[in-house]
Amino acid sequence: MTNPTALVRKPYTPKEAVERLRHGDLGAWPVAGALIVIAIVFGSLNEHFLSSENLTNLALQMAATGTISLGIIMVLLLGEIDLSAGSVSGLCAVVMAILSERLHWNPLLAILAALVAGALVGLLHGLMFTRIRMPSFVVTLAGLIGWQGLLLYLLGSGGIINLPFDGFVAKLSDTWLPAWAAWTLTAGLVAVYAASGVISRRRRVAAELPVTAMWWLSARVGGLAVVLAGAVLVMSADRGVPLLLVIFGTLVVVFDLILRHTTFGRWMYAVGGNVEAARRAGINVTRIRVLAFVLSSVLAAFGGILSASRLSAVNQGSGGSDILLMAIAAAVIGGTSLFGGRGRTYAALLGILVIQSITNGMFLLSVDSSVRYMVTAAVLALAVAIDSLARRGNAT
Amino acid sequence: MISARDISKRYGAVQALEGVSLDLAPGEVVALVGDNGAGKSTLVKIISGAVSPDSGGLFIDGEPVHVGNPHDAQRLGISTVYQDLALCENLDVVANLFLGSERRRLSFLNHIQMERSARDLLTSLDVRIRDIRVPVAMLSGGQRQSVAIARALIGEPRLVILDEPTAALGVEQTAQVLDLIRRLRERGLAVLLISHNLADVRAVSDRVVVLRLGRNAGEFRTADASQEAIVAAITGAAA
Numbered sequence A: 001m002t003n004p005t006a007l008v009r010k011p012y013t014p015k016e017a018v019e020r021l022r023h024g025d026l027g028a029w030p031v032a033g034a035l036i037v038i039a040i041v042f043g044s045l046n047e048h049f050l051s052s053e054n055l056t057n058l059a060l061q062m063a064a065t066g067t068i069s070l071g072i073i074m075v076l077l078l079g080e081i082d083l084s085a086g087s088v089s090g091l092c093a094v095v096m097a098i099l100s101e102r103l104h105w106n107p108l109l110a111i112l113a114a115l116v117a118g119a120l121v122g123l124l125h126g127l128m129f130t131r132i133r134m135p136s137f138v139v140t141l142a143g144l145i146g147w148q149g150l151l152l153y154l155l156g157s158g159g160i161i162n163l164p165f166d167g168f169v170a171k172l173s174d175t176w177l178p179a180w181a182a183w184t185l186t187a188g189l190v191a192v193y194a195a196s197g198v199i200s201r202r203r204r205v206a207a208e209l210p211v212t213a214m215w216w217l218s219a220r221v222g223g224l225a226v227v228l229a230g231a232v233l234v235m236s237a238d239r240g241v242p243l244l245l246v247i248f249g250t251l252v253v254v255f256d257l258i259l260r261h262t263t264f265g266r267w268m269y270a271v272g273g274n275v276e277a278a279r280r281a282g283i284n285v286t287r288i289r290v291l292a293f294v295l296s297s298v299l300a301a302f303g304g305i306l307s308a309s310r311l312s313a314v315n316q317g318s319g320g321s322d323i324l325l326m327a328i329a330a331a332v333i334g335g336t337s338l339f340g341g342r343g344r345t346y347a348a349l350l351g352i353l354v355i356q357s358i359t360n361g362m363f364l365l366s367v368d369s370s371v372r373y374m375v376t377a378a379v380l381a382l383a384v385a386i387d388s389l390a391r392r393g394n395a396t
Numbered sequence B: 001m002i003s004a005r006d007i008s009k010r011y012g013a014v015q016a017l018e019g020v021s022l023d024l025a026p027g028e029v030v031a032l033v034g035d036n037g038a039g040k041s042t043l044v045k046i047i048s049g050a051v052s053p054d055s056g057g058l059f060i061d062g063e064p065v066h067v068g069n070p071h072d073a074q075r076l077g078i079s080t081v082y083q084d085l086a087l088c089e090n091l092d093v094v095a096n097l098f099l100g101s102e103r104r105r106l107s108f109l110n111h112i113q114m115e116r117s118a119r120d121l122l123t124s125l126d127v128r129i130r131d132i133r134v135p136v137a138m139l140s141g142g143q144r145q146s147v148a149i150a151r152a153l154i155g156e157p158r159l160v161i162l163d164e165p166t167a168a169l170g171v172e173q174t175a176q177v178l179d180l181i182r183r184l185r186e187r188g189l190a191v192l193l194i195s196h197n198l199a200d201v202r203a204v205s206d207r208v209v210v211l212r213l214g215r216n217a218g219e220f221r222t223a224d225a226s227q228e229a230i231v232a233a234i235t236g237a238a239a
Ligand SMILES: Nc1ncnc2c1ncn2[C@@H]1O[C@H](COP(=O)(O)OP(=O)(O)OP(=O)(O)O)[C@@H](O)[C@H]1O
Pocket: B011, B012, B014, B015, B016, B034, B035, B036, B037, B038, B039, B040, B041, B042, B043
């Protein structure tokens, strides 16, 4: 491994580091900092906040809105917006509930149908955006209202469909990994991460490309191991690692790999960065855009199903209230640029963690929701301010 | 040898080009000059397939070729660097160089192969960028223009068209880009350079072709021509 001829990429000089910061390459540091502050503040104000039980609840609460937020990131990367994600999540959850409860479909089939419904909704949005050239803001604002209307229509006068507590869907959010499974998963993830790092480093050395220093790779692997092990330890002390968190985490990782390692992902970033350049490079911009809207709606649909699973019901409020704003806020707080072309799927995970911790902490402190809204708004404004400043830095 | 022969193009009432001909030989830098509205960009668009001529056409080594769209042109080895850079500032140098023609297995990017080729290409062109994995937004104007030009070489073209490559650059960065153009010539490429800057034109070109009001208005060997003669052809003072 210690090849003497290996070119080791030098760390940035302080000047270059500042330059990178000015250009908005802050990475996950502001969010990580925010999380530490949140943990300290709420942890000291309420001894229950950092308890295993509460942190496990937090993990459980994150998954649904986090998944919707992941979808939002797909359109934000193009510099567009999807305001319909909340309504679509509710609508598709209702579709799933009607198929499985009223028509007695197999629950897996019902979920699949709901996801297809989401895909069709996204396709419609995408076509209206690309073919009719309506602004995405307007298309999805119409969607926000229209799909909510369809949801109310489908639910009819009953207004609520309960999902059986022992049914497949409800079980999704009441399944916990046994300790051995959680630890195996953790070990597996760390091993795969380390192996892929080492293999790619070897291949780079073989191709005589500069590599990052070995200590940095080790530090990253170690960091991942510590974070994952810490999370598993905390949650195992309570009910265990919730399946919902594993599902959400898998989605985040899979979409990150897709975005960074496939042509589709590369082209998403390209379209978000400079549409004209992408078009001239022969990229089918329309297809990328439509796909982004489809992904957004499918992920919203899946988030809606997870949310229905938590509630064991769908009702007129499904996908309503502040879910959409939380999902958008999470994406932006996590570091996705509103101007397109910048951001990673981990933004959904980190951003929703920030928002959900604030919500959860204030709930524990019995702070009125009026204050909670204002604090969340302040955090969102701060995130957008950082984003805007970074963009200004980019322009000069 | 790529030739455009007898090209005419009319936009409504404006005769943008009328019977224009142009020869582009391997290993030669041809500068296309002319006043605003002389038809330079129109001619370039026709050669690069973005616009179809009303009459006349392209010939490669004497054979007529059909160029119906930019894709055809690229397939024939005609590569264009546009005036506005057409780079994605959020992507790194490697990603920009290979944008739209990524090396891949199935749909999966072959990062290492692309980075290796990118390094080799930039080294061979003597383009110096400390870290080619940083977003293009962090590069200087000259480096960006160099990346844009290097990008035109990815498909192994025979002709590279550069539309005002030094327009937005300072003195030192202009020198960098002119050096790069010389290196394209050394590689045996035909280069068509559009520029308003006669100093650049004289510094780097082998031949100057003048357009005036959509017609050929003179052709000079750069080494033999005086600045006055070229200016006279551009303004029509000689006629
Ligand atoms: N798409 C178009 N529609 C109508 N007229 C056009 C179009 N494109 C070019 N023209 C006209 O054709 C003529 C030649 O334009 P062209 O852009 O080729 O000139 P140019 O030599 O590139 O000028 P400049 O130095 O300003 O770039 C001009 O009179 C212009 O107005």
